[in-house]
Amino acid sequence: MIASVGQGGFSLPPVEPRLQRRYQKLVKEQLQLGQRVAAGVKALPGTAQSFASTQGAWRFFQNQSVTLSALAQPLREQARASLAQEGGDYGLVMHDWSHLNYHQQARKRDRVRLSHSGDEGYELQTALLVSDRTGQPLAPICQNLVCADGLYTTRSDAVLPVATHLDELSERIQFLEAQAWGKPLVHVVDREGDSVGHYRQWQGQRFVVRAKARQRVQWEGQSLLLGEVAAQLHRDGQLAFCREVEFRGRVRRQYVGETVVVLSRRTRQKRKGQKPRSVAAAPVSLRLIVSEVRAANGRVLAVWLLLSNVVGLVDAATLALWYYWRWRIESFFKLLKSAGHQVEHWQQETALAVAKRLLVVSMACVLVWQLARAEGPAAAELRTVLVRLSGRQMKRAVPWTTPALLAGLWVLLAMLDLLEHYKLSQLQKLARMFFKPGAEKGPQDV
Numbered sequence: 001m002i003a004s005v006g007q008g009g010f011s012l013p014p015v016e017p018r019l020q021r022r023y024q025k026l027v028k029e030q031l032q033l034g035q036r037v038a039a040g041v042k043a044l045p046g047t048a049q050s051f052a053s054t055q056g057a058w059r060f061f062q063n064q065s066v067t068l069s070a071l072a073q074p075l076r077e078q079a080r081a082s083l084a085q086e087g088g089d090y091g092l093v094m095h096d097w098s099h100l101n102y103h104q105q106a107r108k109r110d111r112v113r114l115s116h117s118g119d120e121g122y123e124l125q126t127a128l129l130v131s132d133r134t135g136q137p138l139a140p141i142c143q144n145l146v147c148a149d150g151l152y153t154t155r156s157d158a159v160l161p162v163a164t165h166l167d168e169l170s171e172r173i174q175f176l177e178a179q180a181w182g183k184p185l186v187h188v189v190d191r192e193g194d195s196v197g198h199y200r201q202w203q204g205q206r207f208v209v210r211a212k213a214r215q216r217v218q219w220e221g222q223s224l225l226l227g228e229v230a231a232q233l234h235r236d237g238q239l240a241f242c243r244e245v246e247f248r249g250r251v252r253r254q255y256v257g258e259t260v261v262v263l264s265r266r267t268r269q270k271r272k273g274q275k276p277r278s279v280a281a282a283p284v285s286l287r288l289i290v291s292e293v294r295a296a297n298g299r300v301l302a303v304w305l306l307l308s309n310v311v312g313l314v315d316a317a318t319l320a321l322w323y324y325w326r327w328r329i330e331s332f333f334k335l336l337k338s339a340g341h342q343v344e345h346w347q348q349e350t351a352l353a354v355a356k357r358l359l360v361v362s363m364a365c366v367l368v369w370q371l372a373r374a375e376g377p378a379a380a381e382l383r384t385v386l387v388r389l390s391g392r393q394m395k396r397a398v399p400w401t402t403p404a405l406l407a408g409l410w411v412l413l414a415m416l417d418l419l420e421h422y423k424l425s426q427l428q429k430l431a432r433m434f435f436k437p438g439a440e441k442g443p444q445d446v
Contacts, residue, residue, distance in 0.1 A: 032410030034342035072154035135325035147351035197267030
Protein backbone atom coordinates (compact mmCIF):
# COMPACT_ATOMS: atom_id res chain seq x y z
CA MET A 1 0.00 0.00 0.00
CA ILE A 2 2.79 2.41 0.88
CA ALA A 3 4.64 1.57 -2.35
CA SER A 4 1.57 2.62 -4.32
CA VAL A 5 1.84 6.19 -3.04
CA GLY A 6 3.71 8.17 -5.64
CA GLN A 7 3.57 5.28 -8.13
CA GLY A 8 0.03 5.59 -9.44
CA GLY A 9 -1.43 3.09 -6.96
CA PHE A 10 -4.49 5.30 -6.43
CA SER A 11 -6.62 7.29 -8.82
CA LEU A 12 -5.24 10.57 -10.12
CA PRO A 13 -7.08 13.80 -10.94
CA PRO A 14 -7.78 14.48 -14.63
CA VAL A 15 -4.96 17.01 -15.12
CA GLU A 16 -1.74 17.01 -17.13
CA PRO A 17 0.95 14.43 -16.15
CA ARG A 18 3.20 17.06 -14.55
CA LEU A 19 0.42 18.06 -12.15
CA GLN A 20 -0.45 14.41 -11.53
CA ARG A 21 3.13 13.79 -10.39
CA ARG A 22 2.94 16.80 -8.11
CA TYR A 23 -0.38 15.51 -6.71
CA GLN A 24 1.22 12.14 -5.93
CA LYS A 25 4.10 13.85 -4.17
CA LEU A 26 1.79 16.11 -2.16
CA VAL A 27 -0.34 13.18 -0.98
CA LYS A 28 2.84 11.42 0.12
CA GLU A 29 4.00 14.54 1.97
CA GLN A 30 0.64 14.79 3.77
CA LEU A 31 1.03 11.32 5.31
CA GLN A 32 2.20 12.87 8.56
CA LEU A 33 1.00 14.71 11.64
CA GLY A 34 1.07 18.49 11.47
CA GLN A 35 2.28 20.84 14.17
CA ARG A 36 0.66 24.08 15.22
CA VAL A 37 3.89 26.05 14.70
CA ALA A 38 4.79 24.18 11.47
CA ALA A 39 1.55 23.29 9.72
CA GLY A 40 2.86 23.68 6.18
CA VAL A 41 3.64 20.97 3.63
CA LYS A 42 6.77 19.08 4.73
CA ALA A 43 9.39 17.87 2.26
CA LEU A 44 10.70 14.33 2.52
CA PRO A 45 14.51 14.12 3.05
CA GLY A 46 15.54 13.71 -0.60
CA THR A 47 17.98 15.70 -2.69
CA ALA A 48 15.59 18.62 -3.26
CA GLN A 49 15.52 21.62 -0.95
CA SER A 50 12.53 22.11 1.35
CA PHE A 51 11.90 25.53 -0.18
CA ALA A 52 11.56 23.94 -3.64
CA SER A 53 8.93 21.56 -2.27
CA THR A 54 7.05 24.45 -0.68
CA GLN A 55 7.12 26.42 -3.92
CA GLY A 56 5.90 23.38 -5.85
CA ALA A 57 2.96 23.02 -3.47
CA TRP A 58 2.12 26.73 -3.75
CA ARG A 59 2.13 26.58 -7.56
CA PHE A 60 -0.05 23.45 -7.50
CA PHE A 61 -2.71 25.04 -5.28
CA GLN A 62 -2.67 28.25 -7.36
CA ASN A 63 -2.89 26.47 -10.73
CA GLN A 64 -6.25 27.15 -12.39
CA SER A 65 -6.21 23.72 -14.03
CA VAL A 66 -6.31 22.11 -10.59
CA THR A 67 -10.01 22.47 -9.84
CA LEU A 68 -11.98 21.20 -6.87
CA SER A 69 -13.99 18.81 -9.05
CA ALA A 70 -10.76 17.39 -10.49
CA LEU A 71 -9.28 16.84 -7.03
CA ALA A 72 -12.54 15.25 -5.84
CA GLN A 73 -12.61 12.68 -8.65
CA PRO A 74 -9.86 10.42 -7.17
CA LEU A 75 -11.64 10.44 -3.81
CA ARG A 76 -14.91 9.33 -5.36
CA GLU A 77 -13.21 6.60 -7.38
CA GLN A 78 -11.48 5.32 -4.23
CA ALA A 79 -14.85 5.46 -2.45
CA ARG A 80 -16.53 3.35 -5.14
CA ALA A 81 -13.75 0.76 -5.06
CA SER A 82 -13.76 0.56 -1.26
CA LEU A 83 -17.56 0.33 -1.14
CA ALA A 84 -17.47 -2.65 -3.52
CA GLN A 85 -14.75 -4.37 -1.48
CA GLU A 86 -16.50 -3.85 1.85
CA GLY A 87 -19.56 -5.92 1.03
CA GLY A 88 -22.85 -4.95 2.65
CA ASP A 89 -25.97 -3.60 1.00
CA TYR A 90 -25.72 0.19 1.42
CA GLY A 91 -23.27 3.05 1.60
CA LEU A 92 -23.73 5.25 4.66
CA VAL A 93 -23.14 8.98 4.08
CA MET A 94 -22.48 11.00 7.23
CA HIS A 95 -23.24 14.71 6.76
CA ASP A 96 -21.98 17.40 9.11
CA TRP A 97 -20.64 20.95 9.43
CA SER A 98 -17.50 22.22 11.18
CA HIS A 99 -15.98 25.66 11.74
CA LEU A 100 -12.38 26.36 10.69
CA ASN A 101 -11.30 29.22 12.90
CA TYR A 102 -8.77 31.66 11.39
CA HIS A 103 -9.49 34.72 13.54
CA GLN A 104 -5.76 35.50 13.90
CA GLN A 105 -4.94 35.19 10.19
CA ALA A 106 -5.79 38.59 8.75
CA ARG A 107 -4.19 37.70 5.41
CA LYS A 108 -7.17 35.48 4.71
CA ARG A 109 -9.36 38.34 3.48
CA ASP A 110 -12.26 36.11 2.47
CA ARG A 111 -13.09 34.96 5.99
CA VAL A 112 -16.64 35.08 7.31
CA ARG A 113 -18.04 35.53 10.78
CA LEU A 114 -18.75 32.10 12.23
CA SER A 115 -20.40 32.53 15.63
CA HIS A 116 -19.38 35.87 17.18
CA SER A 117 -17.30 38.92 16.29
CA GLY A 118 -14.03 37.31 17.42
CA ASP A 119 -14.69 34.07 15.56
CA GLU A 120 -13.78 34.37 11.88
CA GLY A 121 -12.80 31.77 9.34
CA TYR A 122 -14.48 29.31 6.99
CA GLU A 123 -17.20 26.70 7.42
CA LEU A 124 -16.42 23.17 6.27
CA GLN A 125 -19.34 21.06 5.05
CA THR A 126 -18.57 17.38 4.49
CA ALA A 127 -20.21 14.15 3.33
CA LEU A 128 -18.21 11.11 4.52
CA LEU A 129 -18.87 7.65 3.07
CA VAL A 130 -18.86 4.90 5.72
CA SER A 131 -19.20 1.11 5.47
CA ASP A 132 -22.62 -0.19 6.51
CA ARG A 133 -20.97 -3.45 7.59
CA THR A 134 -18.17 -2.24 9.86
CA GLY A 135 -18.75 1.48 10.31
CA GLN A 136 -15.24 2.21 9.04
CA PRO A 137 -14.71 5.47 7.09
CA LEU A 138 -14.04 4.99 3.39
CA ALA A 139 -13.64 8.46 1.86
CA PRO A 140 -15.08 12.00 1.92
CA ILE A 141 -17.19 12.17 -1.24
CA CYS A 142 -18.28 15.82 -1.10
CA GLN A 143 -16.68 18.84 0.56
CA ASN A 144 -17.71 22.49 0.70
CA LEU A 145 -16.05 25.57 2.13
CA VAL A 146 -18.11 28.67 2.91
CA CYS A 147 -16.26 31.99 2.70
CA ALA A 148 -17.01 35.65 1.92
CA ASP A 149 -16.90 34.92 -1.83
CA GLY A 150 -19.59 32.24 -1.59
CA LEU A 151 -19.55 28.43 -1.54
CA TYR A 152 -16.56 26.54 -2.91
CA THR A 153 -17.69 22.97 -3.52
CA THR A 154 -16.55 19.77 -5.18
CA ARG A 155 -20.00 19.69 -6.81
CA SER A 156 -19.07 22.53 -9.17
CA ASP A 157 -16.08 24.50 -10.44
CA ALA A 158 -18.13 27.69 -10.14
CA VAL A 159 -18.49 29.58 -6.85
CA LEU A 160 -22.08 29.00 -5.72
CA PRO A 161 -24.22 31.32 -3.59
CA VAL A 162 -24.43 30.44 0.10
CA ALA A 163 -27.70 28.73 1.07
CA THR A 164 -29.08 27.65 4.42
CA HIS A 165 -27.58 24.45 5.81
CA LEU A 166 -30.56 22.27 4.96
CA ASP A 167 -31.17 23.72 1.50
CA GLU A 168 -27.51 23.11 0.65
CA LEU A 169 -27.76 19.64 2.19
CA SER A 170 -30.70 18.88 -0.12
CA GLU A 171 -28.62 19.91 -3.13
CA ARG A 172 -25.68 17.85 -1.86
CA ILE A 173 -27.87 14.77 -1.40
CA GLN A 174 -29.36 15.21 -4.87
CA PHE A 175 -25.88 15.51 -6.38
CA LEU A 176 -24.60 12.38 -4.61
CA GLU A 177 -27.67 10.37 -5.54
CA ALA A 178 -27.02 11.15 -9.20
CA GLN A 179 -23.55 9.53 -9.01
CA ALA A 180 -23.00 5.82 -9.71
CA TRP A 181 -21.96 4.14 -6.45
CA GLY A 182 -22.98 0.55 -7.14
CA LYS A 183 -25.11 0.51 -3.96
CA PRO A 184 -27.93 2.67 -2.61
CA LEU A 185 -26.98 5.42 -0.18
CA VAL A 186 -28.41 6.14 3.26
CA HIS A 187 -27.88 9.72 4.47
CA VAL A 188 -27.25 10.10 8.21
CA VAL A 189 -27.70 13.56 9.74
CA ASP A 190 -27.63 14.95 13.29
CA ARG A 191 -30.40 17.06 14.85
CA GLU A 192 -29.81 20.02 12.55
CA GLY A 193 -31.44 17.96 9.81
CA ASP A 194 -34.71 17.62 11.75
CA SER A 195 -37.06 19.52 9.43
CA VAL A 196 -40.48 18.29 8.32
CA GLY A 197 -40.22 20.29 5.10
CA HIS A 198 -36.99 18.57 4.17
CA TYR A 199 -38.33 15.16 5.17
CA ARG A 200 -40.94 15.77 2.49
CA GLN A 201 -38.22 16.74 0.00
CA TRP A 202 -36.11 13.68 0.82
CA GLN A 203 -38.83 11.07 0.31
CA GLY A 204 -37.07 9.91 -2.85
CA GLN A 205 -33.87 9.23 -0.88
CA ARG A 206 -33.09 7.13 2.21
CA PHE A 207 -32.22 8.93 5.44
CA VAL A 208 -31.74 8.54 9.19
CA VAL A 209 -32.02 11.81 11.14
CA ARG A 210 -31.77 12.43 14.85
CA ALA A 211 -34.97 14.24 15.84
CA LYS A 212 -35.79 16.77 18.54
CA ALA A 213 -38.04 15.58 21.38
CA ARG A 214 -40.28 18.67 21.50
CA GLN A 215 -42.07 18.35 18.18
CA ARG A 216 -45.67 17.23 17.84
CA VAL A 217 -46.55 14.06 15.92
CA GLN A 218 -49.55 11.82 15.41
CA TRP A 219 -49.19 8.40 17.07
CA GLU A 220 -51.89 5.77 17.45
CA GLY A 221 -54.66 8.35 17.09
CA GLN A 222 -53.11 10.78 19.56
CA SER A 223 -51.29 14.10 19.17
CA LEU A 224 -48.15 13.84 21.31
CA LEU A 225 -44.66 15.27 21.55
CA LEU A 226 -42.04 12.95 20.12
CA GLY A 227 -40.38 12.69 23.53
CA GLU A 228 -43.69 11.58 25.04
CA VAL A 229 -43.97 8.77 22.47
CA ALA A 230 -40.45 7.61 23.34
CA ALA A 231 -41.26 7.71 27.08
CA GLN A 232 -44.35 5.60 26.49
CA LEU A 233 -42.35 2.96 24.62
CA HIS A 234 -39.89 2.92 27.53
CA ARG A 235 -42.64 2.49 30.13
CA ASP A 236 -44.30 -0.28 28.11
CA GLY A 237 -41.04 -2.24 27.99
CA GLN A 238 -40.87 -2.08 24.19
CA LEU A 239 -37.13 -1.32 24.13
CA ALA A 240 -35.07 -4.51 23.77
CA PHE A 241 -31.36 -5.02 24.43
CA CYS A 242 -29.45 -5.34 21.14
CA ARG A 243 -25.72 -4.85 21.75
CA GLU A 244 -22.93 -3.43 23.87
CA VAL A 245 -21.49 -0.10 22.73
CA GLU A 246 -18.71 2.21 23.82
CA PHE A 247 -20.07 5.39 25.39
CA ARG A 248 -17.73 8.03 26.81
CA GLY A 249 -14.89 5.57 27.04
CA ARG A 250 -16.80 2.78 28.80
CA VAL A 251 -18.77 -0.26 27.63
CA ARG A 252 -22.53 0.30 27.96
CA ARG A 253 -25.71 -1.47 26.86
CA GLN A 254 -27.89 -0.26 23.97
CA TYR A 255 -31.66 -0.82 23.95
CA VAL A 256 -33.77 -0.15 20.85
CA GLY A 257 -37.47 -0.02 20.01
CA GLU A 258 -39.52 1.39 17.16
CA THR A 259 -42.94 2.56 16.06
CA VAL A 260 -44.46 4.64 13.26
CA VAL A 261 -45.34 8.33 13.63
CA VAL A 262 -46.96 10.82 11.28
CA LEU A 263 -45.72 14.41 10.89
CA SER A 264 -48.55 16.60 9.65
CA ARG A 265 -47.49 20.09 10.74
CA ARG A 266 -46.93 22.86 8.23
CA THR A 267 -43.58 23.38 6.52
CA ARG A 268 -41.76 26.49 7.69
CA GLN A 269 -39.68 27.72 4.78
CA LYS A 270 -36.57 29.78 5.46
CA ARG A 271 -34.60 31.51 2.74
CA LYS A 272 -31.64 33.83 3.17
CA GLY A 273 -32.77 37.45 3.01
CA GLN A 274 -36.47 36.52 3.11
CA LYS A 275 -39.07 36.37 5.85
CA PRO A 276 -39.90 32.76 6.88
CA ARG A 277 -43.30 31.56 5.74
CA SER A 278 -45.49 28.63 6.71
CA VAL A 279 -46.84 26.30 4.00
CA ALA A 280 -49.38 23.48 4.36
CA ALA A 281 -48.30 20.13 2.91
CA ALA A 282 -49.20 16.46 2.94
CA PRO A 283 -48.50 14.42 6.10
CA VAL A 284 -45.36 12.26 6.07
CA SER A 285 -45.15 8.87 7.80
CA LEU A 286 -41.76 7.87 9.24
CA ARG A 287 -40.24 5.16 11.41
CA LEU A 288 -39.37 6.35 14.91
CA ILE A 289 -36.42 4.44 16.38
CA VAL A 290 -35.83 5.03 20.09
CA SER A 291 -32.26 4.17 21.13
CA GLU A 292 -31.23 4.24 24.79
CA VAL A 293 -27.72 3.77 26.16
CA ARG A 294 -27.88 2.37 29.69
CA ALA A 295 -25.42 1.62 32.46
CA ALA A 296 -25.18 -1.87 33.91
CA ASN A 297 -27.61 -0.89 36.69
CA GLY A 298 -30.23 0.17 34.10
CA ARG A 299 -29.76 3.92 34.46
CA VAL A 300 -30.40 5.70 31.14
CA LEU A 301 -27.31 7.65 30.05
CA ALA A 302 -28.42 8.86 26.61
CA VAL A 303 -31.51 8.77 24.41
CA TRP A 304 -31.50 9.15 20.63
CA LEU A 305 -34.77 9.67 18.76
CA LEU A 306 -34.25 8.74 15.13
CA LEU A 307 -36.61 9.33 12.21
CA SER A 308 -36.09 7.30 9.06
CA ASN A 309 -37.80 6.33 5.83
CA VAL A 310 -35.56 3.28 5.29
CA VAL A 311 -37.80 0.24 4.92
CA GLY A 312 -37.37 -3.36 3.85
CA LEU A 313 -35.05 -5.74 5.67
CA VAL A 314 -33.25 -3.07 7.72
CA ASP A 315 -34.36 -3.49 11.33
CA ALA A 316 -34.43 -0.84 14.06
CA ALA A 317 -31.27 -2.15 15.76
CA THR A 318 -29.33 -1.73 12.50
CA LEU A 319 -30.60 1.84 12.00
CA ALA A 320 -29.58 2.68 15.58
CA LEU A 321 -26.11 1.26 14.90
CA TRP A 322 -25.80 3.28 11.72
CA TYR A 323 -26.52 6.46 13.64
CA TYR A 324 -24.08 5.41 16.37
CA TRP A 325 -21.39 5.32 13.67
CA ARG A 326 -22.09 8.98 12.86
CA TRP A 327 -19.25 9.90 15.22
CA ARG A 328 -16.84 8.78 12.46
CA ILE A 329 -17.25 12.17 10.80
CA GLU A 330 -16.44 13.89 14.09
CA SER A 331 -13.25 11.81 14.23
CA PHE A 332 -12.47 12.92 10.66
CA PHE A 333 -12.82 16.57 11.64
CA LYS A 334 -10.58 15.93 14.65
CA LEU A 335 -8.00 14.30 12.38
CA LEU A 336 -8.05 17.37 10.15
CA LYS A 337 -7.68 19.65 13.18
CA SER A 338 -5.97 19.11 16.52
CA ALA A 339 -5.27 15.36 16.30
CA GLY A 340 -3.71 15.35 12.86
CA HIS A 341 -3.19 17.93 10.14
CA GLN A 342 -3.71 21.18 12.09
CA VAL A 343 -5.91 22.69 9.36
CA GLU A 344 -6.69 25.75 11.50
CA HIS A 345 -3.01 26.74 11.35
CA TRP A 346 -2.55 26.43 7.59
CA GLN A 347 -1.09 29.53 5.96
CA GLN A 348 -2.83 29.36 2.57
CA GLU A 349 -4.35 32.81 2.09
CA THR A 350 -7.62 31.98 0.30
CA ALA A 351 -10.50 29.63 0.91
CA LEU A 352 -9.96 28.08 -2.52
CA ALA A 353 -6.35 27.16 -1.71
CA VAL A 354 -7.41 25.74 1.67
CA ALA A 355 -10.16 23.72 -0.05
CA LYS A 356 -7.67 22.27 -2.55
CA ARG A 357 -5.22 21.29 0.17
CA LEU A 358 -8.08 19.73 2.15
CA LEU A 359 -8.78 17.40 -0.77
CA VAL A 360 -5.12 16.37 -0.98
CA VAL A 361 -5.08 15.73 2.78
CA SER A 362 -8.33 13.78 2.42
CA MET A 363 -6.62 11.36 0.03
CA ALA A 364 -3.85 10.87 2.59
CA CYS A 365 -6.55 10.04 5.17
CA VAL A 366 -8.13 7.57 2.73
CA LEU A 367 -4.81 5.72 2.38
CA VAL A 368 -4.43 5.50 6.16
CA TRP A 369 -8.01 4.25 6.51
CA GLN A 370 -7.24 1.57 3.91
CA LEU A 371 -4.28 0.45 6.01
CA ALA A 372 -6.47 0.46 9.13
CA ARG A 373 -9.07 -1.78 7.42
CA ALA A 374 -6.57 -4.12 5.80
CA GLU A 375 -6.72 -7.71 7.03
CA GLY A 376 -4.03 -10.37 7.34
CA PRO A 377 -0.76 -10.79 9.27
CA ALA A 378 1.25 -8.48 6.98
CA ALA A 379 -1.14 -5.55 7.54
CA ALA A 380 -1.17 -6.19 11.30
CA GLU A 381 2.63 -6.27 11.37
CA LEU A 382 2.85 -3.03 9.41
CA ARG A 383 0.48 -1.30 11.85
CA THR A 384 2.65 -2.53 14.75
CA VAL A 385 5.80 -1.19 13.06
CA LEU A 386 4.17 2.19 12.42
CA VAL A 387 3.08 2.53 16.04
CA ARG A 388 6.66 1.80 17.14
CA LEU A 389 8.02 4.37 14.69
CA SER A 390 5.48 6.94 15.87
CA GLY A 391 6.91 6.83 19.40
CA ARG A 392 3.37 6.97 20.81
CA GLN A 393 2.18 4.99 23.78
CA MET A 394 -1.07 3.07 23.28
CA LYS A 395 -3.55 1.88 25.87
CA ARG A 396 -3.34 -1.87 26.44
CA ALA A 397 -6.64 -2.51 24.71
CA VAL A 398 -5.87 -0.15 21.78
CA PRO A 399 -3.26 -1.56 19.37
CA TRP A 400 -3.21 1.53 17.16
CA THR A 401 -4.88 4.85 16.42
CA THR A 402 -5.16 6.77 13.16
CA PRO A 403 -2.90 9.64 14.36
CA ALA A 404 -0.30 7.07 15.43
CA LEU A 405 -0.42 5.43 11.99
CA LEU A 406 0.03 8.85 10.37
CA ALA A 407 3.00 9.68 12.59
CA GLY A 408 4.61 6.32 11.91
CA LEU A 409 3.99 6.53 8.16
CA TRP A 410 5.87 9.80 7.95
CA VAL A 411 8.90 8.30 9.71
CA LEU A 412 8.82 5.20 7.51
CA LEU A 413 8.43 7.15 4.28
CA ALA A 414 11.23 9.50 5.32
CA MET A 415 13.47 6.50 6.01
CA LEU A 416 12.69 4.94 2.64
CA ASP A 417 13.16 8.25 0.84
CA LEU A 418 16.53 8.77 2.56
CA LEU A 419 17.72 5.28 1.63
CA GLU A 420 17.05 6.10 -2.03
CA HIS A 421 19.75 8.78 -1.87
CA TYR A 422 22.21 7.39 0.68
CA LYS A 423 23.70 3.97 1.21
CA LEU A 424 23.21 2.39 4.61
CA SER A 425 26.99 2.43 5.17
CA GLN A 426 27.04 6.20 4.54
CA LEU A 427 24.30 6.78 7.09
CA GLN A 428 26.08 4.60 9.63
CA LYS A 429 29.27 6.58 9.09
CA LEU A 430 27.45 9.87 9.57
CA ALA A 431 25.70 8.57 12.68
CA ARG A 432 29.01 7.50 14.27
CA MET A 433 29.97 11.16 14.40
CA PHE A 434 27.43 11.39 17.21
CA PHE A 435 27.15 7.80 18.45
CA LYS A 436 30.82 7.21 19.39
CA PRO A 437 32.21 3.66 19.49
CA GLY A 438 31.82 2.18 22.94
CA ALA A 439 28.38 3.71 23.48
CA GLU A 440 25.73 1.42 24.90
CA LYS A 441 24.22 0.87 21.45
CA GLY A 442 24.92 2.58 18.17
CA PRO A 443 24.10 2.17 14.51
CA GLN A 444 27.03 -0.28 14.11
CA ASP A 445 25.17 -2.70 16.40
CA VAL A 446 21.94 -2.60 14.36
